[in-house]
Amino acid sequence: MTFSEFAKMLYSLIGGKRKKSDFVIDLTAQILERAITDTDKDGNPLSQKSENMLGKIFNGDRKLSKKDAREIVAHLDIVRFEEFLSSSPVDTIELIGKAMQEKGVTVGDDIAGTCTDLFVSILKDRAQDISASTNRKYPQNLFEQMRYKFIETTKKYGIMDIINRKPAILDRNDSAKFSVFIKYIEKFLIHLYEQDYSDTEMYENIKIFHEKLHIQSLSIEATMDRRYGYDDESAFINMEEENPIEPERASSMAEIPEITTEIVWASDNPLKLLDILVKDWGSFRNEMNILYKEICAGTT
Numbered sequence: 001m002t003f004s005e006f007a008k009m010l011y012s013l014i015g016g017k018r019k020k021s022d023f024v025i026d027l028t029a030q031i032l033e034r035a036i037t038d039t040d041k042d043g044n045p046l047s048q049k050s051e052n053m054l055g056k057i058f059n060g061d062r063k064l065s066k067k068d069a070r071e072i073v074a075h076l077d078i079v080r081f082e083e084f085l086s087s088s089p090v091d092t093i094e095l096i097g098k099a100m101q102e103k104g105v106t107v108g109d110d111i112a113g114t115c116t117d118l119f120v121s122i123l124k125d126r127a128q129d130i131s132a133s134t135n136r137k138y139p140q141n142l143f144e145q146m147r148y149k150f151i152e153t154t155k156k157y158g159i160m161d162i163i164n165r166k167p168a169i170l171d172r173n174d175s176a177k178f179s180v181f182i183k184y185i186e187k188f189l190i191h192l193y194e195q196d197y198s199d200t201e202m203y204e205n206i207k208i209f210h211e212k213l214h215i216q217s218l219s220i221e222a223t224m225d226r227r228y229g230y231d232d233e234s235a236f237i238n239m240e241e242e243n244p245i246e247p248e249r250a251s252s253m254a255e256i257p258e259i260t261t262e263i264v265w266a267s268d269n270p271l272k273l274l275d276i277l278v279k280d281w282g283s284f285r286n287e288m289n290i291l292y293k294e295i296c297a298g299t300t
Contacts, residue, residue, distance in 0.1 A: 001103060003069075004060035006122055009099050010115075011058075013092055021054035028072055031081040031119060045071045069127035076123075078116050079153050083184075085112040110191050117145070146192055150185070150206055151296060157181045159213070163288050168239035168281050170220060178217040185210045202295060209291045216284055239281035 007020075007027055015023050029044045045068040046054065056062040085093065097111040100118065107114050154160060157177045162170065189207055197203050220237060228235035 001105075001118065001122055002060065003064040003122055003126060004058060005103070006119060007058050009103065010096070013095050013099065014088055019051070020058040021051040024054045024058050030084040031076060031078065031116075031123075032072060033075045033077045033080070043075075064123075064126050066127055069123050073123050073127045076120065077152070077156070078120060079149060079156055079184075081119065082112045082116045082149075085115055109194055113191070146188070146195075146197065147202060147295065150188065153181065153184055153188075154292070160289070160292055163285055166240075168285075169236055170239060171236040172224065172233050175217060175221050175224070178213060178220075182210060182214050182217060205291050205295050209288065209295065212284065212287060212291075 007024060010027065011020065011023050018026065025044060025046050028046050032044055046057075049057070053062065057064055085096065088096075093111050096115055097107045100107050100111075100115060105114065105118060157180060159177070159181055162174050162177065185206065189203070189210065192198065192203050192206070220239075223237055224232075224235035227237070
């Protein structure tokens with residue numbers, strides 16, 4: 001499929017009343033790193049094209065230049081594009097899936113992910129697969145794609161930067177990033193399960209990473225709510241100044257089996273159970289760094 005065919009396919013479904021030339025710019029902007037498009041109005045190489053030229057690229061009268069394709073590939077943000085598509089109404093996403101099938105694309109349950117992968121392959125084909133000469137390599141193996149998406153999403157929301165911050169002062173914005181990341185990983189784990197990767201070490205590590213972060217995030221939010229009130233957006237907490245875990249409590253915690261967030265919410269007193277489960281920030285930080293390194297190493 002060419003860039004023009006891909007753009008026409010999506011324009012008929014999500015183009016709305018936009019000019020076709022504007023849609024070309026918007027479409028490519030959604031797969032570029034936000035830092036590129038938000039800080040530089042010319043960060044998208046196609047934004048410098050005339051309306052007439054963009055119209056020709058849309059219609060297929062002119063191909064997307066290899067130079068422009070290379071610039072886009074060098075700054076891909078596949079997570080951003082997938083989230084852009086996923087924000088569409090459910091029936092629209094289903095129509096995108098049918099449109100891809102009509103063009104011979106194999107489509108599973110993850111329609112947004114399949115469409116994103118298709119767009120990436122179109123851009124890379126036009127750029128003559130320059131991934132070896134760029135800092136970003138989008139893997140072709142499905143297992144590696146999953147690992148790549150996890151790493152890119154973690155970087156996008158700065159999860160490890162927040163966890164490793166010193167001093168460990170967290171605020172509502174950090175908590176919000178945790179929440180968005182956790183919701184994305186929930187869908188991510190479902191997709192891994194559906195692709196029969198649930199018996200892999202990577203799946204288990206990502207699942208553990210998700211659960212530990214979820215429990216810690218719930219505790220952080222509950223603590224800020226208790227101290228500042230639900231509506232105080234200026235709330236913050238210094239994780240390293242929280243009361244350390246007493247030896248007696250640490251000993252008893254070692255005997256507690258792995259507990260999921262489902263068990264927490266099903267308990268009579270979720271907040272009390274969270275207080276028991278949450279580890280001191282230093283231990284949590286160390287565990288999360290170990291898990292992240294194992295996931296990045298790509299162990300199957």
